[in-house]
Amino acid sequence: MYTVTLALRRDGNPSALPDPYGLAQRRADRRDATLLYWVGYVAACGAVYDGPVPTVVLDVDPRDVPHVETMLQDLSERHLGCEFCQSSARGLQAYIRDRDLGRLLLHWGIPGGDRTGSVPLRFVPAALLPHFVRGYLEGGRGTPPFGTRTTPSAAASIGRVVFEGPPAFLETLRKALRPHAEGQGTVAVRRDGTGRLTYTGRAASRVVRFAYRDAARSLPRLDRLRQTLRASGHAARSGRLRPRRRG
Template sequence: MTPTRRPPRRDPYQLFHIQSDFAAGLAPHQIAAKHGLPLPAVLRIIRRRKDERLLNPFNLRQGAVRSRGATQLYWVGYIAAAGRLFLQGSVPTLVLTVDRRDTDHVTTMIDDLCTGHPTCEWCESSRDGLQAYVRDRELAQMLAEWGAPGADPSEGSVPVALIPSSLLSHFVRGYLEGGRGMPPFGRRHVPLSHSAVRHIALEGPKEFLAGLNAALSKHAGTSAGDIRARRNGLAILTYRGRAAARIVQFAYRGAERSLPRTASLRHPEEPSRSRNGAGSSTR
């Protein structure tokens, strides 16, 4: 049973501005006064993390570490789509709803993101199917700073505007692959090429999807998608036709981490022109 009382979640944009103020030379008490927060809260926000490999939005925008962000942003996207972060209790818990074909992928995630002594337990949910319960304090702190969804999935929103444009494709790929049950990966078979993808549906908070839609229009060169509200408090962002294919092509450009079963999209089998002058195509 999920406890009804949950600790407050900080706005990722506010966390970013607090850390920016501290880097600019403001003292903690000045930051507290500027943002209307208790001094202990500010001190918790600006303290250095034990595992400095895990980058929050402020860290990631520093040029010296940006090269390390591709794999982490893939996982932030995957977790934002497939996970829920529960911060209450003695140990924060990340709950991932996982396709049965992808259990090894969770092990890869733990290897990539956790350096301490994380635990992972599996259970079967009557509503959601197979779930992984991952417990690691440092991972939970990083995910909270990225706005990972909580017990109420509508209360978390990843700050898309803070993702460097050079790393956006990795986040989008993770979000696509974490969207279990949503096209194009909700089907039994993965498309063999980018052009074979004709429909994409992304679920999430409406504000987040609006930001993602704008970012994809700018950086992936696609037309705007259609956003519609759902009864569960979330919304669906839909792309069809060429726009869907173009987003997949964008997401798998320079892929460093992805589901093993999406290898066909990392190395798509696109048709090529034959050289016999007949104008036919071969594979």
């Protein structure tokens, strides 16, 4: 049973999210970094239910309701409505009913109601991969490091990073992250067919550092983590931090 708990409304004009094929024809800029963050976020926690008016449905952490309002402002300049409902099966969900946004997200590969498939990583320019990965991590409700009760304040304190999704997508993501993580990551498939890509130890920390390079958009509750990462990155560039030797 669903109970409407909150409604958001906004006025404006057409979609700000580019078509994936249009993005491939030009040089990406900082605004695209924000938009690709949201593609990753929706890919992790959402689905598009097709119909006369396609509906984007997101599984939302209750702490992150204001973050969804920011998403509405970033992804579209037209009038959008968003209802927050409590599902007995999936917890808090956001419903966004907009024909153009729904169909565009389907073009990006956001799954339909069966929640199979995901964004083809060939749609994501290499320069924007950190932003997509950061969005996917932050959209993962219930998975480490940000979907659990405790919010980490430093990359070194993150011992485990988990991506959930279709196994084929996770294998492609694992290959894309291979140059940026010390460790291959492991993909396990559950009985229901869903997969989990897991990084532990130093590899988990390196994945987080990669994802938070120049974080154009991120969850407000991760402010302290971003500040710590910026400070450690600045110190490393200044020569105050030296990488540890292997051996």
